[in-house]
Amino acid sequence: MSQRIVIDPVTRIEGHAKISLFLSDAGDISDARFHVVEFRGFEKFCEGRPIGEMAGITARICGICPISHIMASAKTGDDVLTVQIPPTAEKLRRMMNLGQFTQSHALSFFHLSSPDFLLGWDSDPAKRNVFGLIEKQPDLARAGIRLRQFGQEVIELLGGKKIHPAWAVPGGVREPLSAEAHKHILGRLPEARATTETALNLFKGMLDKHREETEHFGNFRSLFVGLVSRDGALWEHYDGYLRVVDSDGNILVDELDPRRYHEIIGEAVEPFSYLKSPFYKPLGYPQGMYRVGPLARLNVCSRIGTPLADAELAEFRQRVGSGGIVTSSFMYHYARLVEILAALERIGMLLHDPDILSKRVRSVGSINKLEGVGVSEAPRGTLFHHYHVDENGLIKKVNLIVATGNNNLAMNRTVKQIAQHYIKDIKGGKIPEGLLNRVEHGIRCYDPCLSCSTHAFGAMPMKVEVVAADGRVLAEQVRD
Amino acid sequence: MSVKTLTIDGKAVSAAEGDSVLEAAREAGIEIPTLCHLDGLTDIGACRMCLVEVTGSNKLLPACSTRVAEGMEVRTNTEQLRKYRRMVVELLFAERNHICAACVANGHCELQDVGIAVGMDHVRYDYLYPNLKVDVTHPLYGMDQNRCILCARCVRVCDEIEGAHTWDVLGRGVKARVTTDLNQPWGEAQSCTSCGKCVMACPTGAIFKLGSTVEESVKERGKLAFLKTARDKKQWVL
Numbered sequence: 259m260s261q262r263i264v265i266d267p268v269t270r271i272e273g274h275a276k277i278s279l280f281l282s283d284a285g286d287i288s289d290a291r292f293h294v295v296e297f298r299g300f301e302k303f304c305e306g307r308p309i310g311e312m313a314g315i316t317a318r319i320c321g322i323c324p325i326s327h328i329m330a331s332a333k334t335g336d337d338v339l340t341v342q343i344p345p346t347a348e349k350l351r352r353m354m355n356l357g358q359f360t361q362s363h364a365l366s367f368f369h370l371s372s373p374d375f376l377l378g379w380d381s382d383p384a385k386r387n388v389f390g391l392i393e394k395q396p397d398l399a400r401a402g403i404r405l406r407q408f409g410q411e412v413i414e415l416l417g418g419k420k421i422h423p424a425w426a427v428p429g430g431v432r433e434p435l436s437a438e439a440h441k442h443i444l445g446r447l448p449e450a451r452a453t454t455e456t457a458l459n460l461f462k463g464m465l466d467k468h469r470e471e472t473e474h475f476g477n478f479r480s481l482f483v484g485l486v487s488r489d490g491a492l493w494e495h496y497d498g499y500l501r502v503v504d505s506d507g508n509i510l511v512d513e514l515d516p517r518r519y520h521e522i523i524g525e526a527v528e529p530f531s532y533l534k535s536p537f538y539k540p541l542g543y544p545q546g547m548y549r550v551g552p553l554a555r556l557n558v559c560s561r562i563g564t565p566l567a568d569a570e571l572a573e574f575r576q577r578v579g580s581g582g583i584v585t586s587s588f589m590y591h592y593a594r595l596v597e598i599l600a601a602l603e604r605i606g607m608l609l610h611d612p613d614i615l616s617k618r619v620r621s622v623g624s625i626n627k628l629e630g631v632g633v634s635e636a637p638r639g640t641l642f643h644h645y646h647v648d649e650n651g652l653i654k655k656v657n658l659i660v661a662t663g664n665n666n667l668a669m670n671r672t673v674k675q676i677a678q679h680y681i682k683d684i685k686g687g688k689i690p691e692g693l694l695n696r697v698e699h700g701i702r703c704y705d706p707c708l709s710c711s712t713h714a715f716g717a718m719p720m721k722v723e724v725v726a727a728d729g730r731v732l733a734e735q736v737r738d
Numbered sequence: 739m740s741v742k743t744l745t746i747d748g749k750a751v752s753a754a755e756g757d758s759v760l761e762a763a764r765e766a767g768i769e770i771p772t773l774c775h776l777d778g779l780t781d782i783g784a785c786r787m788c789l790v791e792v793t794g795s796n797k798l799l800p801a802c803s804t805r806v807a808e809g810m811e812v813r814t815n816t817e818q819l820r821k822y823r824r825m826v827v828e829l830l831f832a833e834r835n836h837i838c839a840a841c842v843a844n845g846h847c848e849l850q851d852v853g854i855a856v857g858m859d860h861v862r863y864d865y866l867y868p869n870l871k872v873d874v875t876h877p878l879y880g881m882d883q884n885r886c887i888l889c890a891r892c893v894r895v896c897d898e899i900e901g902a903h904t905w906d907v908l909g910r911g912v913k914a915r916v917t918t919d920l921n922q923p924w925g926e927a928q929s930c931t932s933c934g935k936c937v938m939a940c941p942t943g944a945i946f947k948l949g950s951t952v953e954e955s956v957k958e959r960g961k962l963a964f965l966k967t968a969r970d971k972k973q974w975v976l
Contacts, residue, residue, distance in 0.1 A: 308874055308882075314952030315840045422839070424952035432954070622949070624877075650874040650925075651948070 264723010290674035294533035325358035326636030333632030335428020339623030346616040347430030361409025362637035366705035368402025380692030415439035430620035476587025476672030479505035481548035516633035547667040550639025552593035567600035744810035760801040774889035778966035835884040842955040843943030875925030892936035
């Protein structure tokens with residue numbers, strides 16, 4: 259008799275989700291599904307609002323990565339107004355986005371994911387969290403928390419507050435960078451860089467011990483999608499061309515204007531989740547599975563463009579990608595650390611830019627187009643905002659494809675792969691907690707933000723459910 | 739002009755004949771919350787925020803449109819008044835769609851300020867969630883009915899100071915809406931001079947400058963009293 263195991267709620271992720279594991283009669287995993295159980299409806303209730311408000315409204319999709327939505331929304335506004343924003347405004351937007359990468363990646367690595375591999379997959383679940391980390395490795399935990407604080411400070415010093423600063427607007431940004439803020443950020447950079455290097459060395463030192471995880475935590479062939487710079491296909495986080503590569507490193511799509519995203523990306527809807535499943539159109543659904551985010555960005559770019567991060571990228575590709583494409587989702591953690599280093603180096607470069615303190619930061623325009631697209635990279639991956647407006651600038655239609663949504667198919671595949679590898683010969687639905695934790699970690703690799711991806715509603719606990727072939731739920735584990 | 743003496747909250751106050759209780763109280767440093775009152779405009783007693791108790795009257799009176807009288811005893815801050823004021827603010831929030839977090843007036847909004855002043859930590863009434871239009875047909879300004887509290891400050895400022903009377907109130911009760919000309923889109927209202935006084939007068943984010951984003955709508959309301967004084971008294975005092 260086959261069964262279904264449900265992990266609900268999934269913990270240490272951003273959002274509300276559950277996982278269902280389907281058992282065959284033999285007690286092996288026949289299938290696994292990742293359900294996002296939130297619904298919010300941003301695309302609907304934005305209709306009728308003036309375009310100038312969209313950055314402020316869509317920022318509310320998320321408290322972790324509001325900056326990403328502010329950037330994509332402001333860029334969509336730039337497109338509708340058809341304005342060229344002042345050069346300093348673009349540099350400041352970039353700086354804030356890099357601050358956002360730093361804080362979000364630090365949160366994912368230190369607070370949410372590292373307890374699993376630093377404290378142990380099977381360690382006491384009550385202590386397998388950031389507090390347990392503080393107890394066991396106080397210096398590392400403190401450094402990680404301060405690294406996140408640094409990223410938050412960059413955001414606050416530019417935008418006036420850490421969360422939801424309505425600072426990037428269609429046409430540019432509202433306030434320039436102050437000399438005091440400039441000095442403060444510059445002063446804190448060395449410590450942030452040192453923490454990132456420590457974490458990188460720590461993770462690299464654990465690679466040998468985590469061969470099994472590398473092999474089975476979402477290690478499969480897929481496409482990778484991300485932005486690369488217009489000039490030289492460098493690592494990009496704010497603007498650029500869309501690029502798609504496959505697992506052999508073949509470039510399938512290159513130099514695609516992000517406004518044409520809908521030519522290559524379709525969105526499928528599954529009845530078991532509020533999260534849509536985007537796919538690469540030429541390969542169809544579900545074969546067109548692709549991944550976005552830190553791993554994808556490192557896979558699609560030619561190089562990063564800053565010395566320390568480029569050295570790390572070369573080592574990353576050598577150590578875990580045999581010199582080419584890295585296919586294991588466990589390496590999202592590694593990629594995240596390389597990206598923090600890249601972000602810190604770029605913040606340093608921007609701070610030394612001669613016109614970074616310029617007061618000319620906002621262009622003015624009126625409605626010059628009835629449709630706009632804004633694409634940028636969020637910490638979790640490529641973020642698409644697409645608005646249609648009427649002649650007066652009221653929103654008629656909104657389409658948002660959010661980073662985590664892009665990874666939906668890959669997350670489902672990852673959960674199934676981990677479950678099939680670790681969970682075998684289960685009778686009666688009893689599975690050791692440590693094994694279920696590994697399944698959950700498959701989701702954590704992607705650092706998904708489910709509130710964002712469904713533009714949805716709710717808190718963040720998780721549930722696992724074991725279900726028989728006849729649909730009976732045999733076992734349930736709930737945490738909140 | 740004769741002088742009237744009265745007590746407000748037990749404090750002896752003197753005021754000129756014809757002054758409102760609100761003016762007398764503010765002159766004496768006693769704060770009474772208001773929403774529809776704006777210095778320089780005729781008071782209409784619409785919002786009921788400034789209700790006060792007056793000895794000898796069996797009903798509550800709006801301080802803005804009640805004249806001072808000799809020997810009057812006024813109480814501005816009793817348990818009953820605090821309860822009613824909070825109720826008034828809650829009803830205003832329940833009637834339209836006031837979403838501070840995404841509003842152009844967040845941090846500069848008089849409705850938000852009185853909400854805080856009366857201690858409104860939640861709203862006890864069901865929200866109506868009306869589906870209301872935003873009018874952004876004017877080249878410079880926009881009007882969002884979702885944020886309107888029908889204080890009619892726009893109507894009065896346009897009529898009394900600008901002299902255009904573009905704004906008026908259409909309909910009754912819960913269906914009342916401020917409107918431009920004969921219920922035409924603002925952009926087509928021929929009487930509008932695009933002076934922007936209604937933007938300055940609006941206590942919330944209902945009337946705003948186009949292109950404004952969250953928290954950007956900062957009002958210079960003092961300019962309206964300046965204009966009124968300049969016009970009436972030929973004194974240009976900023």
